[in-house]
Amino acid sequence: MAPQTHRSGFAALIGRPNVGKSTLLNQLTGEKLAIVSGKPQTTRNRILGVVTRPEGQVAFVDTPGIHQAKGELNRYMVDVALQAVDDVDLVLFVIEPTPAEVPSVGPGNRFILERLQKSKKPTFLVINKIDTVPKAVLLPLIDLYRREFPFAEVVPISAREEDGVEHLFKVVLQHLPEGEPVFPEDMLTDQAEKVLVAEYIREQVLRHCRQEIPYSTAVLVDFFDESEREPAPGTPPGKLAGLIRIAASIYVERDSQKAIIIGKQGQMLKTIGTDARKSIQRLLGAHVYLSLRVRVEPRWSERPEGLKKLGYE
Template sequence: MSKDEQESYPEVDADFKAGFACLVGRPNAGKSTLTNALVGQKVAITSSKPQTTRHTIRGITSTEHGQLILVDTPGLHKPRTLLGERLNDLVRETLLEVDVIGFCLPADQRIGPGDQFIAAELAELRRGRRRPVVAIATKSDAVDRDRLAEHLVAIDGLGEWDDIVPCSATRGDQVDTVAEVLMSHLPTSPPLYPEGQLTDEPEAVMIAELVREAALEGVRDELPHSIAVVVEEMVPREDRPADNPLLDVRVNVFVERSSQKAIIIGRGGSRLREVGTTARKGIEALLGQRVYLDLHVKIAKDWQRDPNQLSRLGF
């Protein structure tokens, strides 16, 4: 942090805490939804489809007592492709760098092999390099009180945790408590980011994620793992009045097969228009200006298994 940025916090007390937290959990455990709820604004994409998070998104939440930088990660899972292996490696690398880990276990699902796999990984990490781990019972609104109590007991028996906290990110229940508990495990430090900043993710990455989120809705279960999005160009439209600018954004959506391309485009291009409309609204809200979104769907055959194509697509 620069001197000017530090001076934007003139009254930071000696007990102020700041640091990084990573939310882990099996796919679709509510990590991205909780990240957005803690930050108070969408900084990570959400979907009903598993394994939709591809990049670590830093969401920043600041209070008068601390600053929590949230790193969202893909769900840890048994990899079936080179992409899956790289996503798992990304999670493990992130765990070694953060100050506290939040392990998300959805209350509407029983503890299963996926949770046990992650718990074993975290236990190994704690033996090698001590990191506080907070178990978070997400989606508490989806079950009744008795089922939630049963879930909390199961979590307690799954491993050794520094804290256990139930919450509902969609309803806002105990989200503040989750933030307070995670912050309690951070080191004493001045703020790491300027006040008011919510993420440090580049705009192009955020735009690509918004397009991919829109493309994921309402498609077949196998399609999410085959979609990659790359922002090719962001150029202000020439000859526009200063008080009404327009940004031209050209985006390529990559899939692995022609049949998947047909799904994304839809009959007569209807589905692609829906994707564009939904994504454009999110992009305009992110950038605070009007956007012309130019979407193109392309085939990159078997890109998830091709190291050269993975690198080209940002993995």
Template structure:
């Protein structure tokens, strides 16, 4: 662990919250400067709290990316909401993401009330972040910022576009301004503390979610069975064998993932392998298998086996 005992140095944890598909994962990746959280056009993509770490000369921001808070319809949904609430109690500052291309709705009001209750019990700075600012004109953005201001009592309000890079540095500076005086919590060259197996599972799930029906994001779980170096390979050309199981709830969903003649699964494997090789910095043989775990979202035993 790197030591920075200066009284001017700040370090701590921040949590980005918001309703599903508010741009939290995209903003996390933009702040860190590399991919540490999966993104998808499908809501409720994030399942695990992925930590992204941004280190500067004056501060270190450890970002905890959570599932979107939502009205749960399954046991999985309840557990994901519990993850968010537990995380909020452990961080130093909260970033509340409200996408500029969508009007303030019941989901935002629900989260604003949750944050107000948390602040009553234990003071936490909350920064309201108007994400996806590139998708609206200046007048619409101004109206959105006024609506955000009226929604609650925020320590700061910042508009940004994570995809275009607009004001991402400002978001980082504002979040860091609320961190306590502390030495660095992680070495400066570390960007995430997630194990490789978790990151690999997330990358496979991201690849599997692209271009499929809305029902699948909630029904898809990925488990990495093993990661082993291929024996007998030359030292300068190592190869990792990665075996991954993709779980769905019904045979019809399995057919969607596999595709006609296995074409869809091959595409998923190719896209995931490229991302995994970039993550690990070496060649990978990815062995994908699709399995059925009937109604796993509602089964406590299966939820536990799948890591929830």
């Protein structure tokens, strides 16, 4: 009989773009739930990752990076992030250290701190990427932020190196209320497989295409056929089994962007599809037939109806 879960609740990962929130979510859950790239605004929606242990359950909510919002898509992403603060028990404010001799909060993080002051939610300062700076940088930075906000805890980590991540989980759990699990013990995320598939495809666009292309890109899964997914009898555990047929559309805003994603003689689209298929097969545990096409939806990121059509609502 499994021990009773003593504590449970929700914790939001909040911060500026590219501070490592999605990498941290993936490390906490042990699964790739959020796509990761070096480009800002990679995460566009809230992503739930549930970690269940005998001693408790934490539902982590990854959010888009909070930035100066210009355009409908950017405003949507910032609204998603700020709304998450109101919906959780605990906030993890993720920052990255800078090698500057005199640390500063900066206007972006100051805006977030002002929003957190209004929320009155218990908040941790999570200093990520500590492997990138000398340790001597951290103490002045911690002192600076402690003067700005009454943090419940300060936890330095390196999500990429898995340094301090387990300690962070334990401290988060200690600050959550006593209670039964919110989600079933075997639940990892509320993201549907089709949503994850679309994100894995978008990740490869981010990876392979020019700087200006990813921000104008969205992906929708048009067809997801699982009729041949069941593995054949006697298939060894851990082997890909069965077949899933997927068709998806990559949306851009201009014909010139479509030409770049397709590439010369279709080579870029083929590369995107090949790499996306490998990731999707690992996700689904089955062979995948993936068909991609590129469509133009003019100015979709600037129009409310365009956002709604492509799933941002």
